[in-house]
Amino acid sequence: MDPRLDHLVDWASSTIRREANLDVNTSLEMVSGDASFRRYFRLRGLGKSWILVDAPPDKEDNPRFIRIAEQWRHQQVAVPQVLAADIDQGFMLLEDFGDHLLWAALHDPAATDKQILALYRQAIEQLVQLQGVSCRHLPVYDEACLQREMELFRDWLCGQQLQLALTAAEHRMLDRVFDLLTRQALAQPVVTVHRDYHSRNLMLKPDGGLGIIDFQDALAGPSTYDLVSLVRDCYVRWPQALVDELVAYYWELARPYGYYLGDWEQCVRDVDWMGLQRHLKAAGIFARLNLRDHKPTYLADIPNTCQYLVDIARRYDELSDFSLWLNQRLMPALVQLSR
Known part of the structure; x- marks a missing residue:
């Protein structure tokens, strides 16, 4: 009933x-x-x-x-x-946009590399179109919001799901990392941000176009946020060469409109660090969905999400202590969780 x-x-x-x-x-x-x-x-x-x-x-x-x-x-x-x-x-x-998610198309055994690339290019073109929409009436993705999202990682994943008893030094290290990521994000151009622009929120419509769903949490925020949600999707993982090609495609399309202004090296760094912020948030949300909302299927997405943290943090000297902590403390605890 x-x-x-x-x-x-x-x-x-x-x-x-x-x-x-x-x-x-x-x-x-x-x-x-x-x-x-x-x-x-x-x-x-x-x-x-x-x-x-x-x-x-x-x-x-x-x-x-x-x-x-x-x-x-x-x-x-x-x-x-x-x-x-x-x-x-x-x-x-x-x-009704139909029932064919981009996620399913990407996982189709018959999908060729060329077809996958074409789908992602279409998604990036749609993203650039979205970034051209005025964000004047949207709430701002400000420092408080960015920090609050990253705290989900410390609270729900580390504290409640993994029951890691963080030391005072570990708390200070996370505080410093969160501050670095916040400053990097706030230095980017501000555009309309979907906030969940990934393969499970993009639909292949019957006419061959891509449709966007689940957009109600949109904010005015950093221009690389939706891009990294797409190319470093929590539910999909691609070789770095493909990610680089897709980021470059966005960079070429967005710069003439002013949606992104930095040079290529800056773009790579912005995408990397914005991804760290997002994946910290997502890992915390997945743990909260399990513990608070009784949706345990999201636990399976935490290892891939946290592996992104490991892969990116080790590239930057400023994040060396965070990288060490991820490898020595977080990832071993995740291995125990999956057993």
């Missing part, structure tokens, strides 16, 4: 009947529940389909979702059209 779902389906069916003059004899399927309180369902009927969103209004900012969707669509960013909404109940009816 799910009275809320029944109510959502009744509302959506009557909305479709009223707005599209379609008396839909519907079938319903679960699309996903994501890392928030939202649930998504696909409603089918008469050869058409729609996405139903259950987003409890006491948990989700649905007016913000709708505002962003309308603004981005107006600027030719490929996000689903909001066809109807009941703000009080937390119900939305969205355009």
Whole structure:
């Protein structure tokens, strides 16, 4: 029994009947529940389909979702059209982009290197389009936000999931690293940031284009944030040569518009250090999803996410103590977690 779902389906069916003059004899399927309180369902009927969103209004900012969707669509960013909404109940009816995630296309055994590169180039082109949307009305990705995100790593992963008793010296080391990463991020140009621009939030639409979902947490922030989310995806890992090629493609596209201004060496450093910030955040969130939200499947993504920390930290002398700590303390504890 799910009275809320029944109510959502009744509302959506009557909305479709009223707005599209379609008396839909519907079938319903679960699309996903994501890392928030939202649930998504696909409603089918008469050869058409729609996405139903259950987003409890006491948990989700649905007016913000709708505002962003309308603004981005107006600027030719490929996000689903909001066809109807009941703000009080937390119900939305969205355009259906289909069910083919970029993640699935990247993992298709038949996918060639050329096809994978083309998909990523398309995603970067869409990202540059997104960065051209005004971010004046978005909250700012400021120092407090960046620091708060990295604290998730210290609290939820180190403290609660791994139960590492950090020494005073280790706390000071993490404080210093967090400050370095924050300053590096805040020195970048400020653009519209999706915040979760990766393979599970990009859809291959029936027309061959890429559609963007799960954008409701957008902020005005560092220009390389979404880029590193894409090319150093927590759910996918690629050879460094491909990552470098994709970063260079973004660099070439973004510089003429002023979305990124630094030279190539600066771009590499910005991507690396922005990635450290993001992967610290993501590892903490995955642990929180397991412990607080009872979603243990995300534990499997922590080792790959933390391996990015190891790979990048060892490249920079300023992070040598952090690199040592990752190898001697964090990664062995993760090995124990996976047993």
